[in-house]
Amino acid sequence: MTSAPTGTPPQFDGVIHPPPRLQICGLLAAVDTMEFAAVRDAVGVSDSVLSKHVKQLEEAGYVKASKATIASRQRTSLSLTKDGRRAFDAHVAELRRITGG
Amino acid sequence: MTSAPTGTPPQFDGVIHPPPRLQICGLLAAVDTMEFAAVRDAVGVSDSVLSKHVKQLEEAGYVKASKATIASRQRTSLSLTKDGRRAFDAHVAELRRITGG
DNA sequence: CTCATTGCTTTCCATGTCGGAAAGAGTGCA
DNA sequence: TGCACTCTTTCCGACATGGAAAGCAATGAG
Numbered sequence: 001m002t003s004a005p006t007g008t009p010p011q012f013d014g015v016i017h018p019p020p021r022l023q024i025c026g027l028l029a030a031v032d033t034m035e036f037a038a039v040r041d042a043v044g045v046s047d048s049v050l051s052k053h054v055k056q057l058e059e060a061g062y063v064k065a066s067k068a069t070i071a072s073r074q075r076t077s078l079s080l081t082k083d084g085r086r087a088f089d090a091h092v093a094e095l096r097r098i099t100g101g
Numbered sequence: 102m103t104s105a106p107t108g109t110p111p112q113f114d115g116v117i118h119p120p121p122r123l124q125i126c127g128l129l130a131a132v133d134t135m136e137f138a139a140v141r142d143a144v145g146v147s148d149s150v151l152s153k154h155v156k157q158l159e160e161a162g163y164v165k166a167s168k169a170t171i172a173s174r175q176r177t178s179l180s181l182t183k184d185g186r187r188a189f190d191a192h193v194a195e196l197r198r199i200t201g202g
Numbered sequence: 203c204t205c206a207t208t209g210c211t212t213t214c215c216a217t218g219t220c221g222g223a224a225a226g227a228g229t230g231c232a
Numbered sequence: 233t234g235c236a237c238t239c240t241t242t243c244c245g246a247c248a249t250g251g252a253a254a255g256c257a258a259t260g261a262g
Protein backbone atom coordinates (compact mmCIF):
# COMPACT_ATOMS: atom_id res chain seq x y z
CA MET A 1 0.00 0.00 0.00
CA THR A 2 0.99 3.54 -0.48
CA SER A 3 -0.95 5.89 1.67
CA ALA A 4 -3.00 6.21 4.77
CA PRO A 5 -5.43 8.64 6.33
CA THR A 6 -2.97 10.67 8.26
CA GLY A 7 -4.79 12.85 10.67
CA THR A 8 -2.36 15.53 9.57
CA PRO A 9 -3.81 16.70 6.28
CA PRO A 10 -1.32 18.94 4.48
CA GLN A 11 -2.96 22.26 3.79
CA PHE A 12 -0.39 24.07 1.74
CA ASP A 13 -1.56 26.78 -0.54
CA GLY A 14 0.23 26.03 -3.76
CA VAL A 15 -0.35 29.50 -5.11
CA ILE A 16 1.32 31.15 -2.14
CA HIS A 17 4.05 28.71 -1.22
CA PRO A 18 6.65 29.29 -3.95
CA PRO A 19 9.37 31.64 -2.61
CA PRO A 20 8.70 34.65 -4.83
CA ARG A 21 5.00 34.59 -4.11
CA LEU A 22 5.49 33.96 -0.43
CA GLN A 23 7.70 37.04 -0.35
CA ILE A 24 5.22 39.09 -2.30
CA CYS A 25 2.43 38.15 0.07
CA GLY A 26 4.63 38.69 3.07
CA LEU A 27 5.43 42.18 1.91
CA LEU A 28 1.86 43.03 1.07
CA ALA A 29 0.58 41.59 4.32
CA ALA A 30 2.57 44.22 6.15
CA VAL A 31 1.65 47.34 4.28
CA ASP A 32 -1.81 47.69 2.81
CA THR A 33 -0.34 48.82 -0.47
CA MET A 34 2.97 48.71 -2.25
CA GLU A 35 4.02 49.79 -5.70
CA PHE A 36 4.98 47.34 -8.36
CA ALA A 37 8.53 48.60 -8.59
CA ALA A 38 9.02 48.47 -4.85
CA VAL A 39 7.84 44.89 -4.69
CA ARG A 40 9.97 43.99 -7.66
CA ASP A 41 13.07 45.40 -5.99
CA ALA A 42 12.26 43.91 -2.60
CA VAL A 43 11.73 40.49 -4.05
CA GLY A 44 14.66 40.85 -6.36
CA VAL A 45 13.09 39.70 -9.59
CA SER A 46 12.67 41.16 -13.04
CA ASP A 47 9.62 43.05 -14.22
CA SER A 48 8.42 40.12 -16.25
CA VAL A 49 8.85 37.62 -13.48
CA LEU A 50 7.07 39.80 -10.95
CA SER A 51 4.32 40.46 -13.44
CA LYS A 52 3.81 36.76 -13.95
CA HIS A 53 3.71 35.97 -10.26
CA VAL A 54 1.36 38.81 -9.54
CA LYS A 55 -0.87 37.57 -12.30
CA GLN A 56 -1.13 34.20 -10.64
CA LEU A 57 -1.94 35.79 -7.31
CA GLU A 58 -4.56 37.94 -8.98
CA GLU A 59 -6.11 34.98 -10.72
CA ALA A 60 -6.35 33.27 -7.37
CA GLY A 61 -8.07 36.36 -6.07
CA TYR A 62 -5.33 37.02 -3.55
CA VAL A 63 -3.91 40.24 -4.87
CA LYS A 64 -5.40 43.30 -6.43
CA ALA A 65 -3.49 45.57 -8.77
CA SER A 66 -4.70 49.15 -8.91
CA LYS A 67 -3.46 50.97 -11.93
CA ALA A 68 -3.41 54.70 -11.63
CA THR A 69 -1.91 57.38 -13.76
CA ILE A 70 -0.56 59.72 -11.17
CA ALA A 71 1.48 62.77 -11.99
CA SER A 72 1.53 61.61 -15.58
CA ARG A 73 3.21 58.40 -14.61
CA GLN A 74 1.70 54.98 -14.70
CA ARG A 75 1.75 53.44 -11.28
CA THR A 76 0.54 50.04 -10.25
CA SER A 77 -0.15 49.54 -6.60
CA LEU A 78 -0.45 46.04 -5.30
CA SER A 79 -2.36 44.95 -2.27
CA LEU A 80 -3.69 41.80 -0.68
CA THR A 81 -7.39 41.20 -0.98
CA LYS A 82 -9.37 39.95 1.97
CA ASP A 83 -9.18 36.47 0.55
CA GLY A 84 -5.50 36.96 0.02
CA ARG A 85 -4.94 37.86 3.61
CA ARG A 86 -7.03 34.98 4.78
CA ALA A 87 -5.16 32.56 2.55
CA PHE A 88 -1.81 33.97 3.53
CA ASP A 89 -2.59 33.78 7.23
CA ALA A 90 -3.82 30.24 6.82
CA HIS A 91 -0.75 29.28 4.89
CA VAL A 92 1.54 30.81 7.46
CA ALA A 93 -0.35 29.02 10.21
CA GLU A 94 0.11 25.79 8.31
CA LEU A 95 3.80 26.48 7.90
CA ARG A 96 4.12 27.06 11.61
CA ARG A 97 2.24 23.90 12.38
CA ILE A 98 4.43 21.87 10.08
CA THR A 99 7.66 23.45 11.16
CA GLY A 100 6.85 23.07 14.78
CA GLY A 101 5.51 26.52 15.48
CA MET B 102 15.94 48.76 -14.83
CA THR B 103 15.04 45.51 -13.34
CA SER B 104 16.54 44.94 -9.97
CA ALA B 105 18.21 46.57 -7.04
CA PRO B 106 20.28 45.60 -4.05
CA THR B 107 17.56 45.08 -1.56
CA GLY B 108 19.03 44.79 1.86
CA THR B 109 16.67 41.85 2.29
CA PRO B 110 18.48 38.98 0.61
CA PRO B 111 16.17 36.00 0.29
CA GLN B 112 17.73 33.01 1.97
CA PHE B 113 15.44 30.18 1.06
CA ASP B 114 16.81 26.70 1.09
CA GLY B 115 15.61 25.24 -2.14
CA VAL B 116 16.19 21.69 -1.00
CA ILE B 117 13.98 22.11 2.03
CA HIS B 118 11.28 24.47 0.82
CA PRO B 119 9.10 22.23 -1.38
CA PRO B 120 6.07 21.02 0.64
CA PRO B 121 6.89 17.33 0.84
CA ARG B 122 10.43 17.99 1.98
CA LEU B 123 9.41 20.71 4.38
CA GLN B 124 7.02 18.23 5.95
CA ILE B 125 9.64 15.53 6.11
CA CYS B 126 12.09 17.86 7.82
CA GLY B 127 9.41 19.14 10.15
CA LEU B 128 8.57 15.64 11.21
CA LEU B 129 12.17 14.62 11.68
CA ALA B 130 13.00 17.80 13.53
CA ALA B 131 10.59 16.74 16.22
CA VAL B 132 11.60 13.19 16.82
CA ASP B 133 15.22 12.17 16.45
CA THR B 134 14.19 9.21 14.36
CA MET B 135 11.22 8.07 12.36
CA GLU B 136 10.65 5.06 10.20
CA PHE B 137 10.27 5.33 6.47
CA ALA B 138 6.72 4.04 6.49
CA ALA B 139 5.66 6.41 9.23
CA VAL B 140 7.04 9.39 7.35
CA ARG B 141 5.44 8.19 4.15
CA ASP B 142 2.04 7.96 5.79
CA ALA B 143 2.41 11.24 7.65
CA VAL B 144 3.40 13.08 4.51
CA GLY B 145 0.86 11.25 2.46
CA VAL B 146 2.98 10.27 -0.49
CA SER B 147 3.83 7.02 -2.21
CA ASP B 148 6.89 4.94 -1.46
CA SER B 149 8.60 6.06 -4.62
CA VAL B 150 7.92 9.71 -4.08
CA LEU B 151 9.12 9.62 -0.49
CA SER B 152 12.19 7.69 -1.56
CA LYS B 153 13.01 10.33 -4.14
CA HIS B 154 12.58 13.22 -1.74
CA VAL B 155 14.60 11.51 0.95
CA LYS B 156 17.30 10.91 -1.58
CA GLN B 157 17.53 14.60 -2.30
CA LEU B 158 17.71 15.40 1.38
CA GLU B 159 20.40 12.80 1.83
CA GLU B 160 22.40 14.16 -1.06
CA ALA B 161 22.21 17.57 0.53
CA GLY B 162 23.51 16.00 3.72
CA TYR B 163 20.36 16.89 5.63
CA VAL B 164 18.95 13.47 6.31
CA LYS B 165 20.48 10.15 7.21
CA ALA B 166 18.80 6.84 6.46
CA SER B 167 19.77 3.98 8.73
CA LYS B 168 18.88 0.63 7.33
CA ALA B 169 18.57 -2.12 9.82
CA THR B 170 17.26 -5.61 9.61
CA ILE B 171 15.42 -5.96 12.84
CA ALA B 172 13.33 -8.93 13.78
CA SER B 173 13.92 -10.23 10.30
CA ARG B 174 12.27 -7.18 8.79
CA GLN B 175 13.98 -4.47 6.84
CA ARG B 176 13.51 -1.14 8.54
CA THR B 177 14.78 2.22 7.38
CA SER B 178 14.94 4.87 10.03
CA LEU B 179 15.24 8.45 8.95
CA SER B 180 16.74 11.26 10.94
CA LEU B 181 17.99 14.78 10.48
CA THR B 182 21.72 15.25 10.50
CA LYS B 183 23.29 18.14 12.34
CA ASP B 184 23.55 20.02 9.08
CA GLY B 185 19.99 19.13 8.36
CA ARG B 186 18.80 20.58 11.61
CA ARG B 187 20.86 23.68 11.10
CA ALA B 188 19.53 24.16 7.59
CA PHE B 189 15.98 23.48 8.67
CA ASP B 190 16.19 25.92 11.56
CA ALA B 191 17.68 28.55 9.28
CA HIS B 192 15.00 27.98 6.71
CA VAL B 193 12.26 28.22 9.27
CA ALA B 194 13.79 31.40 10.63
CA GLU B 195 13.82 32.79 7.12
CA LEU B 196 10.19 31.80 6.65
CA ARG B 197 9.27 33.58 9.84
CA ARG B 198 11.19 36.64 8.82
CA ILE B 199 9.49 36.76 5.45
CA THR B 200 6.05 35.99 6.73
CA GLY B 201 6.34 38.52 9.45
CA GLY B 202 7.28 36.28 12.33
C1' DC C 203 16.12 -24.81 -3.60
C1' DT C 204 12.49 -21.96 -5.49
C1' DC C 205 8.90 -18.77 -5.02
C1' DA C 206 6.39 -15.08 -2.94
C1' DT C 207 6.60 -11.12 0.09
C1' DT C 208 8.25 -7.11 2.29
C1' DG C 209 10.38 -2.64 1.86
C1' DC C 210 12.33 0.39 -0.42
C1' DT C 211 14.80 2.21 -5.21
C1' DT C 212 15.20 3.37 -9.77
C1' DT C 213 13.55 4.18 -14.31
C1' DC C 214 10.33 5.93 -17.58
C1' DC C 215 7.31 9.35 -18.85
C1' DA C 216 3.86 13.07 -19.22
C1' DT C 217 2.97 17.37 -17.22
C1' DG C 218 4.12 21.76 -14.95
C1' DT C 219 6.71 25.46 -13.37
C1' DC C 220 10.26 28.89 -13.59
C1' DG C 221 13.02 32.52 -15.11
C1' DG C 222 15.47 35.18 -18.85
C1' DA C 223 15.13 37.65 -23.09
C1' DA C 224 12.71 40.16 -26.07
C1' DA C 225 8.75 41.86 -28.32
C1' DG C 226 4.17 44.27 -27.15
C1' DA C 227 0.96 47.49 -25.57
C1' DG C 228 -1.01 51.73 -23.12
C1' DT C 229 -0.22 56.44 -21.76
C1' DG C 230 1.72 60.86 -21.62
C1' DC C 231 5.12 64.25 -23.27
C1' DA C 232 8.00 66.94 -26.59
C1' DT D 233 5.07 61.50 -34.93
C1' DG D 234 8.56 59.71 -32.12
C1' DC D 235 10.20 58.57 -27.53
C1' DA D 236 10.14 57.17 -22.79
C1' DC D 237 8.14 54.81 -19.00
C1' DT D 238 5.74 50.72 -17.02
C1' DC D 239 4.24 46.93 -16.99
C1' DT D 240 2.56 42.36 -20.10
C1' DT D 241 2.85 38.67 -22.92
C1' DT D 242 5.17 35.37 -25.68
C1' DC D 243 8.77 32.19 -26.64
C1' DC D 244 11.89 28.94 -24.98
C1' DG D 245 15.06 25.85 -22.65
C1' DA D 246 15.88 23.91 -18.10
C1' DC D 247 14.47 21.55 -14.53
C1' DA D 248 11.08 19.48 -10.91
C1' DT D 249 7.39 16.45 -9.75
C1' DG D 250 4.38 12.55 -9.21
C1' DG D 251 2.38 8.10 -10.80
C1' DA D 252 3.18 3.58 -12.51
C1' DA D 253 5.84 -0.12 -12.94
C1' DA D 254 10.04 -2.69 -13.03
C1' DG D 255 14.15 -3.79 -9.93
C1' DC D 256 16.51 -5.52 -5.98
C1' DA D 257 17.99 -7.38 -1.60
C1' DA D 258 16.58 -9.93 2.44
C1' DT D 259 13.53 -13.16 4.57
C1' DG D 260 10.18 -16.75 5.19
C1' DA D 261 7.14 -20.37 3.22
C1' DG D 262 6.70 -24.72 1.00
